Amino acid sequence: MNSFMTKTLKVAAGLALVASLTAGAAVASEGFKEPEDHHFTFEGPFGTFDQAQLQRGYKVYREVCSACHSMHLMSFRNLGQKGGPFYDPKYKNPNDNPVVKQIASEFDVADIDPDTGDEITRKATTSDRFPSPFKNEEAAKASNSGAIPPDLSVITKAREGGANYVASMLAGFQPAPAGLEVAATQHYNPYVHGALATSWKGDPHKVPLGGVLAMPPPLADDKVAYDDGTKATLKQEAQDVAAFLEWAADPHATERKQMGVSVILFLLLMAGVTYAAYRQVWRGKH
Amino acid sequence: MSDHPSTYEPKSGIEKWLDSRLPIVRLAYDSFVDYPTPKNLNYWWTFGGILSLCLGVQILTGIILAMHYTANADLAFDSVERIMRDVNYGWLIRYVHANGASMFFFAVYIHMFRGLYYGSYKAPREVLWLLGCIIYFLMIATAFMGYVLPWGQMSYYGAVVITNLIGAIPVVGPSILTWLQGGFAVDNPTLNRFFSLHYLLPFVIAGVVVLHIWALHVVGQNNPTGVEIKSKEDTLPFTPYATVKDGLAMIFFLIVFAVFVFFAPDAMGHADNYVKANPLQTPSHIVPEWYMLPFYAILRAITFDIGPIPAKLLGVTAMFGAIALIFALPWLDTSKVKSMRYRPVMRWFFVLFVLACIGLGWCGGQLPDNLVFSITTDAHGNPLGLKVVWLSQLLAVYYFAFFLIIMPWIGLKEDPLPVPASISDAVLAAHAKKKG
Numbered sequence: 001m002n003s004f005m006t007k008t009l010k011v012a013a014g015l016a017l018v019a020s021l022t023a024g025a026a027v028a029s030e031g032f033k034e035p036e037d038h039h040f041t042f043e044g045p046f047g048t049f050d051q052a053q054l055q056r057g058y059k060v061y062r063e064v065c066s067a068c069h070s071m072h073l074m075s076f077r078n079l080g081q082k083g084g085p086f087y088d089p090k091y092k093n094p095n096d097n098p099v100v101k102q103i104a105s106e107f108d109v110a111d112i113d114p115d116t117g118d119e120i121t122r123k124a125t126t127s128d129r130f131p132s133p134f135k136n137e138e139a140a141k142a143s144n145s146g147a148i149p150p151d152l153s154v155i156t157k158a159r160e161g162g163a164n165y166v167a168s169m170l171a172g173f174q175p176a177p178a179g180l181e182v183a184a185t186q187h188y189n190p191y192v193h194g195a196l197a198t199s200w201k202g203d204p205h206k207v208p209l210g211g212v213l214a215m216p217p218p219l220a221d222d223k224v225a226y227d228d229g230t231k232a233t234l235k236q237e238a239q240d241v242a243a244f245l246e247w248a249a250d251p252h253a254t255e256r257k258q259m260g261v262s263v264i265l266f267l268l269l270m271a272g273v274t275y276a277a278y279r280q281v282w283r284g285k286h
Numbered sequence: 287m288s289d290h291p292s293t294y295e296p297k298s299g300i301e302k303w304l305d306s307r308l309p310i311v312r313l314a315y316d317s318f319v320d321y322p323t324p325k326n327l328n329y330w331w332t333f334g335g336i337l338s339l340c341l342g343v344q345i346l347t348g349i350i351l352a353m354h355y356t357a358n359a360d361l362a363f364d365s366v367e368r369i370m371r372d373v374n375y376g377w378l379i380r381y382v383h384a385n386g387a388s389m390f391f392f393a394v395y396i397h398m399f400r401g402l403y404y405g406s407y408k409a410p411r412e413v414l415w416l417l418g419c420i421i422y423f424l425m426i427a428t429a430f431m432g433y434v435l436p437w438g439q440m441s442y443y444g445a446v447v448i449t450n451l452i453g454a455i456p457v458v459g460p461s462i463l464t465w466l467q468g469g470f471a472v473d474n475p476t477l478n479r480f481f482s483l484h485y486l487l488p489f490v491i492a493g494v495v496v497l498h499i500w501a502l503h504v505v506g507q508n509n510p511t512g513v514e515i516k517s518k519e520d521t522l523p524f525t526p527y528a529t530v531k532d533g534l535a536m537i538f539f540l541i542v543f544a545v546f547v548f549f550a551p552d553a554m555g556h557a558d559n560y561v562k563a564n565p566l567q568t569p570s571h572i573v574p575e576w577y578m579l580p581f582y583a584i585l586r587a588i589t590f591d592i593g594p595i596p597a598k599l600l601g602v603t604a605m606f607g608a609i610a611l612i613f614a615l616p617w618l619d620t621s622k623v624k625s626m627r628y629r630p631v632m633r634w635f636f637v638l639f640v641l642a643c644i645g646l647g648w649c650g651g652q653l654p655d656n657l658v659f660s661i662t663t664d665a666h667g668n669p670l671g672l673k674v675v676w677l678s679q680l681l682a683v684y685y686f687a688f689f690l691i692i693m694p695w696i697g698l699k700e701d702p703l704p705v706p707a708s709i710s711d712a713v714l715a716a717h718a719k720k721k722g
Contacts (some may be wrong), residue, residue: 009634016641045549110492150561154367158560193570204668222578251561252370252377256621259378260548264541271537278530285325285522 002102028164033190033209035161035168038239042163042246045261048254049247056226057244060237063224065152066214068144070132073153074248076104077126084256085244095126105129147214154249156242165191167242171235173217177208186212292316295669317503322521323528324509326713329401330505332392332535335528340390340538341495345488347383348432355435357481359474363562381551386431388554389543392579394422401638402615406508406623410454414501417612421494426578426609428487433575438559443572446471451585454599455515471565488719495644511712512624512691513705520709571653579650580643581605584685586654589679604682618689620697628703632696639688649678 041050058079061071079086080094091097107124109131124131133149134140140141140148156162169191176188179202197204219237226232247253294315296302303585305312354373356365371375386400396417400409407415434445453463468475481604506515515521522528546553558569574582588601591722611618626633660669 005631005633009631009638013634013637013641016645073364073371078371122646154560158557160557163577243422249686256377256381256548256551263544263548267537267541267544271534271541274530274537281526281530285527286717 017149018059031195031207031209032193032211033168035164038164038167038242040163040239040243040246042243042253045257047257049220051087052228052230053240053243056224056228056230056236057240057242057247057274058085058201059150059226060219060224060241062236064218065241067142068133068149070149071130071153071248072135074130074153074189076100076124076128076130078105078248079103080249081251083251084247094261095128100126104128111228123191145214148217152245152248156246156249158249159265160193163242163246166245167238168237169239170219172240176212178202182206182212185214187214187216188212193197194217239282290316290320290322293320294394296608297450304719310354310379315622317499317521317524317531319525321503321504321524322515322518323520323524323711324507324515325522325527326509326511326709326716327507327528327531328510329531330396330404330537331509332532333397333400334502334533336393336536336539337390337397338495339539340386340393341488344383344386344390345492347379347386347446348488350379352382352485355481357435357478359477359563362435362477368435376389378547381547384555385543385546385551387432388577389539389546390425391429393539395577398422398612399640401508402639403626403633404508404510405512405619405621405626408512408619408621408624409506409614409616411501411508414498414505415616417494417498417501421491421498422489422612423609424494425485428484428491428577429577431484431487434477434480435484437477437563437568437571439561439563440556440559440572442472442563442565443569445476446572447572449476449575451598451602452604454596454602456599475564501556509628509709510625511706511709512628513707513709513712516708517710573651576647576651579648580646580685581650583609583646583678584608584682586650587675587682588632589654589675604686608682609684611686615689615693618693620694621700621702622697623702623705625705628705629696629700630701630703635688635696638684642684642688645681646678646685649674649681654678 041047041053061069068187071165074161077094077100078084080091080097080100081087085096085105086097086099087094087100088097094100103126104165107128107130108121109124109128111120111122112118115119134143137148150158160163161168169189172191173187173189176182179200180188180196181201182188188208188210189212190210192210192211192213194213196211197207199212200207219234220243221234222232223234223237224232250256287385292312294305294309294312296305296311301311304310324358334467351369354369354376356362366380366430369380371377373379402419429449430444434441449463449467452466453459455462464470466476467473484569552693556573571577582605585601585605588597588604591597592600603640619627623629626636654673656674657669658672658674658677660671662670664670708714
């Protein structure tokens with residue numbers, strides 16, 4: 001029975017392999033538009049952040065996003081640490097960086113007076129966290145038609161597609177297609193993950209891609225005035241703030257990649273030496 | 287091997303002094319220097335050493351992470367992020383630990399498939415195999431609880447889904463569930479006990495690994511021919527032969543490991559786990575880590591009740607049964623020949639089994655109602671075709687049939703190829719073939 005069974009099994013294994021290779025292609029596409037590729041400078045194993053872009057992105061965050069979105073994991077000092085938007089090699093300790101000090105001093109934070117125990121507000125220092133726009137979740141909900149604006153500290157890691165998704169979504173708001181029922185407090189966006197079939201009144205074969213979210217389109221041409229003279233188009237702003245958020249979510253990314261190159265070069269060298277030893281030891285023993 | 291006499295000779299005074307009081311250097315010498323290994327071991331045999339390395343890396347990085355981590359439902363997520371941002375090289379330690387779990391499972395699956403292919407579970411190695419199964423089961427438990435600790439959305443809902451499986455047990459299930467969770471839902475008490483157990487279990491694993499290696503050194507290693515060691519010509523001492531080969535394999539393994547840690551650290555994670563756990567907002571798609579996906583697919587493949595037994599209980603039984611069958615393997619295989627190298631029929635069933643496991647893994651990551659491929663569309667234009675859940679059911683049937691029907695049946699029916707008389711004969715024959 002060996003040869004017959006072997007042949008049958010070989011065919012079965014071959015078919016299974018071919019089937020598995022072709023299956024993926026046939027799966028129906030997901031219900032959202034794939035994010036555009038924004039060709040960020042930090043992509044790839046050798047990519048690094050563009051400091052000017054991070055500065056522009058911080059400006060967008062501060063002047064637009066921070067009205068509703070907290071970044072509670074970020075401290076002002078982070079802005080001046082190595083790889084950060086305001087890093088200056090003259091100030092190894094970011095707490096000494098005058099730009100960072102200046103930014104912090106523009107904010108007020110809540111504190112307790114150490115002498116009286118009274119609740120006070122004081123000027124922020126470099127070691128303070130970014131203050132949150134709302135006192136608590138209830139206040140955030142009340143001001144945003146029931147939706148809590150998500151914290152942006154690690155947002156590019158928390159969304160499939162990362163910075164490309166964030167930039168595409170921010171620049172990708174569109175008027176809802178005719179036939180799609182969108183509540184007054186909601187806004188249509190083709191990049192958002194959502195299922196629209198139930199609110200779609202048109203041809204069931206052509207349910208629009210995307211979803212709705214409570215955030216109105218936050219950015220527009222010339223929403224901010226860049227200090228470095230870059231023209232503030234919608235796309236530029238979206239990319240800049242996405243780059244800033246990517247850095248904020250993974251501030252050690254550049255250091256990580258640089259270390260990775262050294263580690264892998266070292267391991268390759270070790271592999272070479274060990275392979276030579278292996279050949280030597282096993283000579284004539286195979 | 288037990289019948290291999292110790293050749294250790296203490297040279298210095300202190301070695302002699304110690305050897306007559308606690309022969310620990312002798313034990314290490316006999317186990318890792320002079321220990322005879324079959325000379326025909328291939329690279330699939332290097333994963334034992336690689337797994338010891340993985341366990342060491344996980345324990346070391348885990349101890350450091352525990353110094354900075356806070357096991358509290360309100361603070362855990364931010365404490366992990368603090369490790370990533372403010373602890374010196376915290377990002378490195380955490381990424382090594384998180385990706386290390388995946389690498390550990392990658393290695394253990396190769397190690398297990400190798401044992402399956404070469405019959406390393408057959409007499410006299412049943413206890414060795416059972417100890418390995420216990421290690422694997424402890425690894426699953428440890429990895430699951432570790433994944434809960436960052437207290438992200440996937441952590442939380444993973445814990446909800448898996449602990450609720452216990453609730454499917456009739457009569458006592460709900461009480462056990464409350465006892466396990468430490469309350470009526472997954473919450474702070476659950477996180478705290480998971481942290482405690484996640485710290486404890488790796489040391490239990492280390493203990494069972496010692497037993498595993500002890501059992502290995504009693505019965506000796508299996509080898510690609512499945513023929514036992516017959517003479518000294520069949521073996522080479524562990525050091526330097528196996529050490530240098532294991533070392534080389536470890537370096538290549540570390541290169542793959544490093545590519546993930548440094549260049550794609552979140553590739554095997556899930557974006558939702560960077561969102562803090564929110565008991566009021568269920569993610570649209572709850573999936574476990576990749577190494578549990580095949581069992582998750584089996585769990586979800588059972589969508590029907592059988593008589594009075596509800597589908598959920600059947601699914602849980604099937605999932606745990608799939609793991610339990612691995613334990614029973616030594617008594618399910620009826621073949622006289624160990625290595626599938628000499629089992630022309632069984633080796634193809636083995637290939638299909640590997641493909642079925644990979645296929646189940648793929649199914650586990652999909653929504654059950656997704657289509658594997660579409661054939662036609664219904665009146666509303668919705669595509670119709672092979673649903674993922676149907677493929678899961680098909681593959682799950684093969685998974686169980688492989689152990690319960692194919693293993694015992696083929697072992698009796700198959701005509702194995704002639705097995706070499708000894709390891710040396712096999713090596714010489716391979717040389718002759720190469721020179722041709």
